[in-house]
Amino acid sequence: MVAELAALVIFVVAIGAEMLHSWRIRRIAPLVFGPTARPAYWARAVPVLRVLALTGLCWGLVTLMLLPPKIHAAETIPEDEMKHLLIVLDVSPSMRLEDAGEKKEKSRMKRAAVIMESFFERANMNRYRTSVIAVYNEAKMVVEDTKDLEVIHNIFNDLPMHHAFISGETDLFSGLKEAAELAKPWNPRSTTLLLISDGDTVPGVGMPKMPVSVANEVVIGVGDSLKGSFINGHHSRQDVSTLRQLAIRLNGTYHNGNEKHLSTDLIDQLAVGGEENPFEKLTRREYALAICGLSALIYALIPWLLHYWGTGWKPGVFTSRKERAQARRESERARTTKQLHPSAT
Numbered sequence: 001m002v003a004e005l006a007a008l009v010i011f012v013v014a015i016g017a018e019m020l021h022s023w024r025i026r027r028i029a030p031l032v033f034g035p036t037a038r039p040a041y042w043a044r045a046v047p048v049l050r051v052l053a054l055t056g057l058c059w060g061l062v063t064l065m066l067l068p069p070k071i072h073a074a075e076t077i078p079e080d081e082m083k084h085l086l087i088v089l090d091v092s093p094s095m096r097l098e099d100a101g102e103k104k105e106k107s108r109m110k111r112a113a114v115i116m117e118s119f120f121e122r123a124n125m126n127r128y129r130t131s132v133i134a135v136y137n138e139a140k141m142v143v144e145d146t147k148d149l150e151v152i153h154n155i156f157n158d159l160p161m162h163h164a165f166i167s168g169e170t171d172l173f174s175g176l177k178e179a180a181e182l183a184k185p186w187n188p189r190s191t192t193l194l195l196i197s198d199g200d201t202v203p204g205v206g207m208p209k210m211p212v213s214v215a216n217e218v219v220i221g222v223g224d225s226l227k228g229s230f231i232n233g234h235h236s237r238q239d240v241s242t243l244r245q246l247a248i249r250l251n252g253t254y255h256n257g258n259e260k261h262l263s264t265d266l267i268d269q270l271a272v273g274g275e276e277n278p279f280e281k282l283t284r285r286e287y288a289l290a291i292c293g294l295s296a297l298i299y300a301l302i303p304w305l306l307h308y309w310g311t312g313w314k315p316g317v318f319t320s321r322k323e324r325a326q327a328r329r330e331s332e333r334a335r336t337t338k339q340l341h342p343s344a345t
Contacts, residue, residue, distance in 0.1 A: 007059035060292035090197035113156035135175030137168030199239025217252025
């Protein structure tokens, strides 16, 4: 309230000063602006700009003076603003087959590690806590809410997690159910879910419903989708149709990661998803700083602009016939106006 009162006082004083200044200029207008006694059209808005600039500058400076000083410490992210990255990783033996990558010489798990490494390099991981759920014929929690990326790198680099399971058929739904239970207490739209697999049969019913905390779902397929490999007596390849169907049922996005990384646009979408509008975080201090800067800039530029473009009249000795004729016409026009309207002077 004090800043508003001070700005109001400056507003009234500035208007009075501009009125006095305008009256004083009117007396010598022909000397300043030439025979027309009028400034450039844009210059007629200068009094308004000066009043607004002084008022804004006063409000901003008084506001900054009254606000408590801000201590600049190391940037930390509050717990309620942290995001969650939830990875459901297929660790079945077929993920060890070497038919992934551009040259089809990497294992599917290695390809998943390369994709995630690219994701970590381009996403702001300081805002994320990462959880990993391993899934084979059931789901097992591997790590929960860690900020140590080295732990995640170790999981993706030849950690034989399939030995922790009894041999059987892959059940991706069990991993999604575990992920839904883990994410249920988290803040709404604070979680990105990544499912990495080479595909498997998916039941027609029983799809777990993701809680409101999950904002984005991405299904990443690894492995050759055209030429498969044999393992345990059956033909294994990336089941694109199944993974795409799974992504649709999750209301998410499918990405064939066998040869291409996640696109920058997709990573930006995942990073932005669920975040607040940055303008909502602006405080009174930021508004005061912005208004101070803008007002000071306008007030500093006005004299310079008036000096060069305030009037088109250039006093001095005319050197050409055209200039002398134009000056004579303007002088006659001003004299005629004075005779017809003597009260205007």
